[in-house]
Amino acid sequence: MKLTAALAVSTLAGTVYGVADHLWYHTDLSNVTEFYNEVNVVPGAEPISTYFMTNGFTGGYFGVQHNTEGKTGKTVLFSVWDNDDGTKTTQQYCGKSSRCSTFGGEGTGLHANYDFQWTAGVTYAALTHAKPLNNGYTDISGYFRHENKEWYHLATYRRKTNSPYLSGLYSFVENPSSYLINETRRANYGNQWVRNSSNKAQELTVADLTHTTLVDSDRYGSGAKGTSFYLFIDGTTNDIPSKTTITRKATGVKPDFDMKGSKGSIKSTQKSHSKRKTTSKQKSGRN
Numbered sequence: 001m002k003l004t005a006a007l008a009v010s011t012l013a014g015t016v017y018g019v020a021d022h023l024w025y026h027t028d029l030s031n032v033t034e035f036y037n038e039v040n041v042v043p044g045a046e047p048i049s050t051y052f053m054t055n056g057f058t059g060g061y062f063g064v065q066h067n068t069e070g071k072t073g074k075t076v077l078f079s080v081w082d083n084d085d086g087t088k089t090t091q092q093y094c095g096k097s098s099r100c101s102t103f104g105g106e107g108t109g110l111h112a113n114y115d116f117q118w119t120a121g122v123t124y125a126a127l128t129h130a131k132p133l134n135n136g137y138t139d140i141s142g143y144f145r146h147e148n149k150e151w152y153h154l155a156t157y158r159r160k161t162n163s164p165y166l167s168g169l170y171s172f173v174e175n176p177s178s179y180l181i182n183e184t185r186r187a188n189y190g191n192q193w194v195r196n197s198s199n200k201a202q203e204l205t206v207a208d209l210t211h212t213t214l215v216d217s218d219r220y221g222s223g224a225k226g227t228s229f230y231l232f233i234d235g236t237t238n239d240i241p242s243k244t245t246i247t248r249k250a251t252g253v254k255p256d257f258d259m260k261g262s263k264g265s266i267k268s269t270q271k272s273h274s275k276r277k278t279t280s281k282q283k284s285g286r287n
Helices: 003-010
Strands: 020-025 032-041 050-056 060-066 074-081 090-094 098-103 109-115 123-132 137-145 151-160 170-174 185-196 201-203 206-212 220-225 228-233 245-247
Touching: 020 220, 020 228, 032 050, 032 060, 050 123, 050 185, 060 123, 074 137, 074 151, 090 098, 090 109, 098 151, 109 151, 170 185, 170 228, 220 245
Parallel strands: none
Antiparallel strands: 020 170, 020 206, 032 123, 032 185, 050 060, 050 170, 060 074, 074 109, 090 151, 098 109, 123 137, 137 151, 185 201, 185 228, 206 245, 220 228
16 A cells, blocks of 8 residues: 555544654555564663554554553553444454443444553563454454463444455554653564455555654654664654665564464453443643
């Protein structure tokens, strides 16, 4: 997908909340049903009011946040928007440790917050799974992998879609409330893969850089180091490539898309919960 098309279909709200930069991944694979990504937040570069978003797609996103101090200050967030025509997204499953509810403020939809004190310097993984249905809807699930390799199923949401598959794949780092703007926020993103409905997998090693700013002095940067991309915002310097297209080295290590043996696997038999709970809003965070 071309960058301009990805921007058009993946802009979830018109409001710019703060400085952010984004990586838009290249793939020529059609009918994508799984998107896998890894994130490792740089120690000392995770101040309050930061969203390290790993798995963005048309109609939703998924990643880790640092919202406030305290035991519930860090979360994993998985969000799926309502359709542009007003058709509501519905909840098919909510994990036992997730707080699932509606949201508003930058569009409307459903999200799952999982209170987890993730640690900078540790590599975590996120997997987004799309299951197309025959009625113009798609079930979209978010899975988070802990440092012990155990997967957790945050939620599954059913969304009316114009295309039943995942598209417009991207990541970002954002300061959503423009708080502590002189403190650098930085993370490494690596080993991106997709798989399609024909069970064909592809590693994503090329991405385009874009950014949003509130003022001309906002700072951001990106690049590739070995097998990972990196993104950062705020701080004291810029690091903007001369070209907006960035390439990382391939790992050749395909992930276990089916999460075999995991309690949170796609084949999970846990009961679904279809109730659409009342709106909640994260402090200093995104929907």
